[in-house]
Amino acid sequence: MPGRLSIVATPIGCLEDITLRAVRVLREADQILAEDTRQTRTLCAKHDVDTPLRSFHAHSSEQKLDGILEGLAAGAHYALVSDAGTPLVSDPGSELVAKAQDLGIVVESIPGPSAVLAALSVAGIPARRFAFEGFIARSGKARRETVARIAASGAATVLFESPHRIRATLGELETAIGSTRRVAVCRELTKLHEEVVRGTCAEVLAQLAESPKGEITVVIEGHTHDARPEDVDVEALVSAWRGEGLTVADMAKRLRDDYKWKRSDAYQTVVELLGSDD
Secondary structure (H helix, E strand, O other): OOOEEEEEOEOOOOOOOOOHHHHHHHHHOOEEEEOOHHHHHHHHHHOOOOOOEEEOOOOOOHHHHHHHHHHHHOOOEEEEEOOOEOOOOOOOOHHHHHHHHHOOOEEEEEOOOOHHHHHHHHHOOOOOOEEEEEEOOOOHHHHHHHHHHHHHOOOEEEEEEOOOOHHHHHHHHHHHHOOOOEEEEEEOOOOOOOEEEEEEHHHHHHHOOOOOOOOEEEEEOOOOOOOOHHHOOHHHHHHHHHHOOOOHHHHHHHHHHHHOOOHHHHHHHHHHHHHHHO
16 A cells, blocks of 8 residues: 655644644654754754654755655655645755645644734735745746735735845835835744834835844735736736746736726736737
């Protein structure tokens, strides 16, 4: 019988934030595939888990991946964890999951902590709809497109940022989204020095330490008005959507649904922009 791959969510800070099921699965597994075995060893010690640890991360070799798949195919039960939170959300592992599924191996989710959901829950920003951007590009066209997409979106946006870039990112966001939309900078969630700073970009910059430390998750309010066609950077949106593999019809529908464009205008604009790229 083929084995089992359990995708186990682990605490994002406080080691007590782990489910009873997650602890049981970590104990039952033949091996724990850990992004950083030192980090995971601390968690295991806290909860009396003595399962052998095996390193598996974004830079692991194809040979190591093949060895893990061979073990699963032979009937092993492995638990995959990241350093913090739910694996595969801005973490490695998607190739392993995809190849395991192709081999007929059972892949199961053991849900639990998530920095994205934790930040949304305390941000005080409407999140009926939200988009997750992960770590945005440091510079260049990809960064400009992301900021433009955030500015144009009616949904809340969640992103991760490093402490030494957060002030620059807030400055760029202020230029793009204006002086009224709110953001929440959530730092060190569930840890001893947890901090949530809320307000406009300018207000948050005024309250934020000059050199903040720790893990940072940012929640950005979506626009609360119907964006006029002239207010939307459609070229940046279409470029980003093209990268996601959306069809012309999908893009036109996004413009209609999210930005209240007329059907004919949306379709014609997308076709013209894509034609200009050829």
